[in-house]
Amino acid sequence: MTNDVLKVTIERSADVPDVFEVPAFESQTVLDVVSWIQQNADPTLSYRFACRVGMCGSCAMMVNGVPRWTCRTHINKVLDGNEITIGPLRNLPVIKDLAVDMDPFFDKWVSAEGVHHGTLTRVDPIAPVDEDSAARVEANAGIECINCSVCYAACDTVTGNPEYLGPAALQRAWTLLNDAKDEGRVAILDAVSGSGGCHNCHSMGSCTAYCPNDLDPMSAIAGLKRETAKSFFKRGR
Amino acid sequence: MLNLRLYMLQRITAILMAPLVLGHLAVMIYAIQGGLSAAEVLSRTQGSFLWLLFYGTFAVAVAIHGAIGLRAIVHEWGGLKGVALDVFMWVVGFSLFTLGARAVWAVTFAKGLGA
Amino acid sequence: MGSNLCKGAWRMKAASGITSRAHPLWLAYILHRLSGLALALFLPLHLWVLALAMTDPERLDGFLNLTEAGAVKLAEFGLVFLLAVHMFGGLRLMAMEWLPWSTSQKTLAASAAAISFLISLLFFLKAI
Numbered sequence: 410m411t412n413d414v415l416k417v418t419i420e421r422s423a424d425v426p427d428v429f430e431v432p433a434f435e436s437q438t439v440l441d442v443v444s445w446i447q448q449n450a451d452p453t454l455s456y457r458f459a460c461r462v463g464m465c466g467s468c469a470m471m472v473n474g475v476p477r478w479t480c481r482t483h484i485n486k487v488l489d490g491n492e493i494t495i496g497p498l499r500n501l502p503v504i505k506d507l508a509v510d511m512d513p514f515f516d517k518w519v520s521a522e523g524v525h526h527g528t529l530t531r532v533d534p535i536a537p538v539d540e541d542s543a544a545r546v547e548a549n550a551g552i553e554c555i556n557c558s559v560c561y562a563a564c565d566t567v568t569g570n571p572e573y574l575g576p577a578a579l580q581r582a583w584t585l586l587n588d589a590k591d592e593g594r595v596a597i598l599d600a601v602s603g604s605g606g607c608h609n610c611h612s613m614g615s616c617t618a619y620c621p622n623d624l625d626p627m628s629a630i631a632g633l634k635r636e637t638a639k640s641f642f643k644r645g646r
Numbered sequence: 647m648l649n650l651r652l653y654m655l656q657r658i659t660a661i662l663m664a665p666l667v668l669g670h671l672a673v674m675i676y677a678i679q680g681g682l683s684a685a686e687v688l689s690r691t692q693g694s695f696l697w698l699l700f701y702g703t704f705a706v707a708v709a710i711h712g713a714i715g716l717r718a719i720v721h722e723w724g725g726l727k728g729v730a731l732d733v734f735m736w737v738v739g740f741s742l743f744t745l746g747a748r749a750v751w752a753v754t755f756a757k758g759l760g761a
Numbered sequence: 762m763g764s765n766l767c768k769g770a771w772r773m774k775a776a777s778g779i780t781s782r783a784h785p786l787w788l789a790y791i792l793h794r795l796s797g798l799a800l801a802l803f804l805p806l807h808l809w810v811l812a813l814a815m816t817d818p819e820r821l822d823g824f825l826n827l828t829e830a831g832a833v834k835l836a837e838f839g840l841v842f843l844l845a846v847h848m849f850g851g852l853r854l855m856a857m858e859w860l861p862w863s864t865s866q867k868t869l870a871a872s873a874a875a876i877s878f879l880i881s882l883l884f885f886l887k888a889i
Contacts, residue, residue: 565787566722569723572647602649603649604647606649608649608653631857635858660852667844671880678884688814716798719798741805745804745808748808749807751812
């Protein structure tokens with residue numbers, strides 16, 4: 410079924426959604442649609458993108474209720490007849506229209522101790538990393554995260570619990586826990602055991618289901634639960 | 647709003663209750679045959695220290711497990727937080743334990759049982 | 762807190778529109794949560810009825826006689842189903858968290874539901 414005109418609803422912060430009629434083209438992505446609206450129909454529409462080839466994660470938005478990279482979402486895959494609804498990423502404060510404030514996401518990244526804990530100096534020999542070790546394989550599974558916030562937007566626990574650190578931050582903590590070069594094990598386990606920590610995860614798996622990079626934060630969080638449980642028994646209550 | 651301690655309590659009571667639930671299910675399936683009556687139930691449980699131990703443990707475990715579970719729901723879906731959330735959890739826990747202990751006592755060693 | 766409840770309710774409504782929920786693990790999560798909630802709400806009633814054994818045994822018998830009614834048997838079936846679902850769902854969760862995780866999650870979730878149904882059906886059959 411060929412559509413000549415698309416009916417696009419943009420959920421802007423005005424609480425009253427705007428509806429636009431957008432001409433359909435061949436090989437159109439959702440980002441193309443949003444760009445067309447801003448360039449031809451409403452120059453006041455605010456939205457983000459950068460690489461437009463699926464590398465940076467800046468264009469993430471809610472498309473028909475699903476968080477996606479709009480530059481990598483072909484319009485045919487998500488059209489409902491000839492209709493589509495686009496909104497800002499869920500679970501983050503809206504700055505304007507389709508642009509959200511990423512600060513809470515990055516603040517939680519740091520709160521989860523997603524920072525390198527190094528102890529060596531430039532005069533020390535480089536710490537060896539065994540690429541085939543189980544820990545390194547585990548770490549490698551999570552390091553391709555580009556902080557696009559799709560998992561954060563997909564997670565219902567993030568919605569209900571404002572303190573919850575979220576899948577991306579916890580996955581990063583897990584990769585560092587498994588990193589031979591990182592010396593922050595105690596700090597990481599403490600950071601993920603608080604009231605916003607990994608134990609709030611209910612394993613609903615939306616993060617893993619929707620990660621555009623095919624990462625698996627849910628398993629990473631399960632790993633954190635395992636490690637914290639172990640340390641619980643060793644260090645006592 | 648679970649931290650490590652609450653999470654571990656939740657998991658430990660869950661593991662504890664798994665065999666208790668299976669036992670409870672087995673008893674239910676057995677007891678339901680031929681209809682239920684107070685006399686039939688009490689003839690099994692009255693004066694029994696074993697049933698006291700079985701269901702007493704169940705009562706403690708379910709009070710803890712239920713209180714923590716409801717805490718998560720009331721926080722994520724109801725927005726309750728801070729001290730109010732803690733108070734809610736403790737009130738639920740104590741209420742469930744009191745009700746459970748009362749019920750266990752009623753069918754085992756309470757005086758003045760009829761039938 | 763009132764506004765939070767309203768926000769929560771709005772989110773729930775918008776939630777049903779969010780198709781990001783339509784995958785099996787999310788259904789397992791919501792089933793686990795709702796079954797736990799239902800059991801937690803049912804439990805005080807159950808425990809209060811049992812305690813009648815010491816305060817008012819005749820009333821207890823009265824309640825137990827109600828269990829002959831078809832509607833009550835159906836409700837009992839529902840309760841046993843909820844109990845089985847919640848427990849097997851919980852065990853599946855702990856297996857995923859604490860045991861080496863594999864991609865056969867969906868199979869496990871399905872068998873958990875199946876075993877739950879089996880036990881509750883067995884209960885129902887014996888009850889007729």
